[in-house]
Amino acid sequence: MTAAPAQAGTAIGMSNLTVRFSSRRSQTTALDDVSLDIEPGEFVTIVGPSGCGKSTLLKIVAGLVRPTSGEVSLLDRPVRGPQKEIGFVFQKAALLEWRGARANILLQAEMRGMDRAQAARRADELIEMTGLTGFEKALPHELSGGMQQRVALCRALLHAPPVLLMDEPFGALDALTREQMNAELHRIWRETGTTVVLVTHSIAEAVFLGTRVVVMSARPGRIIRTFPVELPAHRDYAQVMSDPRFDRLATDLRGLLGSAAANH
Amino acid sequence: MTENALGTAGQQAATEAAGGDRTATSSPPPGSAGGPAPVDSAQPSTVGGPPPDAGGRPPRPTLGRRALALADSLWRPALVLAAFFAAWWFVAAREYVPNYLVPTPGQVWTTMTDQWSELARHTMVTLYETVLGFVLAAALGLAAAVAIAYSRTLDKALYPIVLFAQVIPKIAIAPLLVVWFGLGLTPKIILAVLIAFFPVVISGVAGLRSTDPELLDLAATMGAGPWRTFRKIRFPNALPHLMAGLKVAVTLAVVGAVVGEFVGASEGLGYVLLLANGNLDAPLLFADLILMSAIGIVLFVLVEIAEALLIPWHASRRAGVSLTTS
Numbered sequence: 001m002t003a004a005p006a007q008a009g010t011a012i013g014m015s016n017l018t019v020r021f022s023s024r025r026s027q028t029t030a031l032d033d034v035s036l037d038i039e040p041g042e043f044v045t046i047v048g049p050s051g052c053g054k055s056t057l058l059k060i061v062a063g064l065v066r067p068t069s070g071e072v073s074l075l076d077r078p079v080r081g082p083q084k085e086i087g088f089v090f091q092k093a094a095l096l097e098w099r100g101a102r103a104n105i106l107l108q109a110e111m112r113g114m115d116r117a118q119a120a121r122r123a124d125e126l127i128e129m130t131g132l133t134g135f136e137k138a139l140p141h142e143l144s145g146g147m148q149q150r151v152a153l154c155r156a157l158l159h160a161p162p163v164l165l166m167d168e169p170f171g172a173l174d175a176l177t178r179e180q181m182n183a184e185l186h187r188i189w190r191e192t193g194t195t196v197v198l199v200t201h202s203i204a205e206a207v208f209l210g211t212r213v214v215v216m217s218a219r220p221g222r223i224i225r226t227f228p229v230e231l232p233a234h235r236d237y238a239q240v241m242s243d244p245r246f247d248r249l250a251t252d253l254r255g256l257l258g259s260a261a262a263n264h
Numbered sequence: 265m266t267e268n269a270l271g272t273a274g275q276q277a278a279t280e281a282a283g284g285d286r287t288a289t290s291s292p293p294p295g296s297a298g299g300p301a302p303v304d305s306a307q308p309s310t311v312g313g314p315p316p317d318a319g320g321r322p323p324r325p326t327l328g329r330r331a332l333a334l335a336d337s338l339w340r341p342a343l344v345l346a347a348f349f350a351a352w353w354f355v356a357a358r359e360y361v362p363n364y365l366v367p368t369p370g371q372v373w374t375t376m377t378d379q380w381s382e383l384a385r386h387t388m389v390t391l392y393e394t395v396l397g398f399v400l401a402a403a404l405g406l407a408a409a410v411a412i413a414y415s416r417t418l419d420k421a422l423y424p425i426v427l428f429a430q431v432i433p434k435i436a437i438a439p440l441l442v443v444w445f446g447l448g449l450t451p452k453i454i455l456a457v458l459i460a461f462f463p464v465v466i467s468g469v470a471g472l473r474s475t476d477p478e479l480l481d482l483a484a485t486m487g488a489g490p491w492r493t494f495r496k497i498r499f500p501n502a503l504p505h506l507m508a509g510l511k512v513a514v515t516l517a518v519v520g521a522v523v524g525e526f527v528g529a530s531e532g533l534g535y536v537l538l539l540a541n542g543n544l545d546a547p548l549l550f551a552d553l554i555l556m557s558a559i560g561i562v563l564f565v566l567v568e569i570a571e572a573l574l575i576p577w578h579a580s581r582r583a584g585v586s587l588t589t590s
Contacts, residue, residue: 064481082484094478098500098577110496111486139577 009076011163011195012038012061017070019056029220030056031067036214036223040162043189043196045206047257048216054199057221058165061197062086075162084112087156087194091168093148095140101151102127102136108158119158126154129191130184146177153185157192166198170205182208183237190234203253207231208240213249215256224256367547372554375547383536387555390533393449393521394559397456398514405461405513406506409468413498414490426465434458435523442528452524452532459520460513467509471502504578507571514567518560533559 019031030053038044046054059065060072063083072079074086095104102123109119127133130150140148149169156164170178182205189196189209200206206213213227230245240246349369355361356368363371376383408426411418437458441451475498483493525534533556540548 059481062481062485064484082487084485084487086485088482088485090478090482092476092478094476094482096479096497096500098575107496108486111483111488111492141577 010037010073011040011042011075012036012197013071013073013076014057014061015071017057017060017067017072019053019060019065020068031060032220032222034070034221034223036226038195038197040195041193043198043209043211044214045210045212046197046199046214046216047201047203047206047253048221049218049257050201051219052216053219053221054216055167058088058167058197058199061163062088062165085162087159087161087164089149089152089156089164089166089169091171093140093145093152095148095151095155097140100137100139101132101143101147104140104151105154105158108155112159114159122158122160123154126157129188130154144177145173146181149173149181150184153188157188157194160192160194162195164194164196166196168199168201171201178202178205179237185209186235203250203257204241207246207249207253208235208237213253215253227252364544364546367550371547372550375545376551376554379548379551383551383555386531386533386536387559389449389531390518390521390525390556391559393452393524393532394456394514394517394563397453397520398460398517398563400453401457401460401513401517402464402510404457405464405509406468408461408465409472409502409506410494412465412469413472423469426462430462434520438523438527441524447528447530451527452521452529455524456517456520460517463509463512463516464506465509467505467512468502471505471509472498474505475501503575507567507575511564511567511571514563515560518556518563522556 014034014036017031017034018029021028021030034053034057036044046057048054056065060067061074061079061083063072063074063079063081074083096107099107105123105126106119108114109116109123127136130153132147132150132154135143135147138147140151143151153169156166170181173181185196186209196209198206198209207229210229211233213229215224215227216222217224227249229249231240231243352366353369356363356366356371367375408422412423412426413419434455438451438455441454445451445454479497479501480493483497488496521532522534522537525532526538529535533552537549537552537556540546540552
């Protein structure tokens with residue numbers, strides 16, 4: 001697998017991001033003065049209570065939502081409008097139900113006007129890497145939830161994006177499939193060297209995958225604390241789960257999130 | 265296989281043969297041994313780590329099984345129709361109702377064969393009006409739907425009018441059209457377009473609006489322009505809605521053409537119907553009605569086939585062949 005080119009500066013820079021949604025009657029602050037810098041190659045996981053604006057944060061980085069105030073930069077360029085240098089994975093797989101798995105992955109190439117032969121080769125690599133071999137022609141409704149999310153992941157990786165944004169990608173999966181997908185994502189991240197930002201509700205997922213865990217408060221969303229994860233770069237799921245460092249960090253996070261939710 | 269399982273399978277087959285339980289379409293194919301259990305375990309599963317092989321996927325229905333499913337869905341309505349014809353024949357032949365009101369199927373058949381060349385010519389006229397009206401309505405309706413779905417201004421300005429215009433009895437415009445465009449084919453085609461236009465617009469707008477917003481976000485991060493997003497995502501996504509609208513539209517187009525002929529024409533099935541009515545020629549009247557219905561049915565089935573070819577992936581088409589509009 002070809003590694004994404006190492007970037008000199010920051011992969012993602014957010015400074016003083018504030019987002020307010022105003023409706024006729026009320027004004028809600030979704031994000032309040034969020035600043036965060038992410039280095040190339042990092043795997044940053046963001047945890048927080050529901051509705052704390054985690055997803056909004058990802059959409060701002062992708063250029064899909066404009067912040068009320070503050071600045072975002074992606075690969076040292078200011079974000080204005082939708083960004084192309086990213087891969088985006090949603091909680092729902094969001095596949096085209098009339099296309100088979102491989103054709104769904106290749107949508108990325110068609111929409112970008114990428115070289116067909118090259119994209120097809122890359123798609124086959126990804127299909128093999130994520131264990132989708134044999135399901136190339138299967139329509140989404142013929143695939144299980146985990147398989148669908150694998151297709152979505154392959155689609156997001158097809159153009160070898162330097163930054164991968166994931167919005168609760170495994171939230172709808174059963175616990176067993178989720179663990180498996182976590183292990184696979186960890187391996188893919190190691191192999192590609194892509195910068196990943198992953199939003200999740202699961203503390204275990206955040207700690208297992210992240211090189212850094214960002215904890216956010218309930219609405220209005222603020223960053224409460226950032227924890228470096230002191231686990232080896234190469235992680236094995238079972239080993240990490242029984243590692244005392246994992247336990248300590250998970251306990252700390254649980255305490256912090258508990259108080260964040262209680263204060264709301 | 266255990267004795268018990270064999271017994272159950274046998275019973276199931278017996279029930280199906282008796283036409284009892286409606287499980288025929290969902291039962292396992294004759295080749296796959298055993299009860300439903302092996303079929304279930306063939307579903308794709310991610311628990312097992314390494315990928316299951318391609319054979320693990322549920323098979324797409326083959327042509328033979330599709331034909332079987334079609335036959336299965338057709339024999340019941342066919343039976344009801346046969347019963348209806350038998351009742352008609354009985355009532356007419358016994359002259360419970362005088363023959364100048366209700367002719368026998370035999371009389372209708374004789375009329376149809378005797379006057380076939382004339383009837384065929386009129387059928388072609390009505391068919392031409394209907395098809396042209398339908399095609400124009402589909403094209404204009406789709407264009408309007410795209411305009412409404414993409415432009416907020418047009419949405420606000422046009423869509424309320426389109427919805428409101430639904431309540432105008434468009435058939436009542438027919439005399440005006442004849443005054444404007446004369447007795448030729450034009451007023452009939454225009455009326456067919458007017459009537460068939462609305463279901464296309466409404467289903468088209470509903471379909472184009474049903475795109476998952478996340479897919480549109482995704483398209484934006486893929487750097488695709490509006491045309492690519494339309495072609496690859498929004499239009500195919502709208503097709504199931506659109507096809508439902510087209511099926512309604514094609515039957516309405518027949519109504520438009522025939523009503524147009526009622527108001528003023530020198531040819532077409534609507535014109536023949538008025539003639540037969542004036543002459544109290546019940547067999548011709550019935551023959552004419554049958555030909556009108558045939559136009560509607562044939563066109564409807566053609567749209568059905570187009571749908572089956574265009575959206576075989578859609579949920580409404582997965583359970584074998586269906587001949588319903590829902």
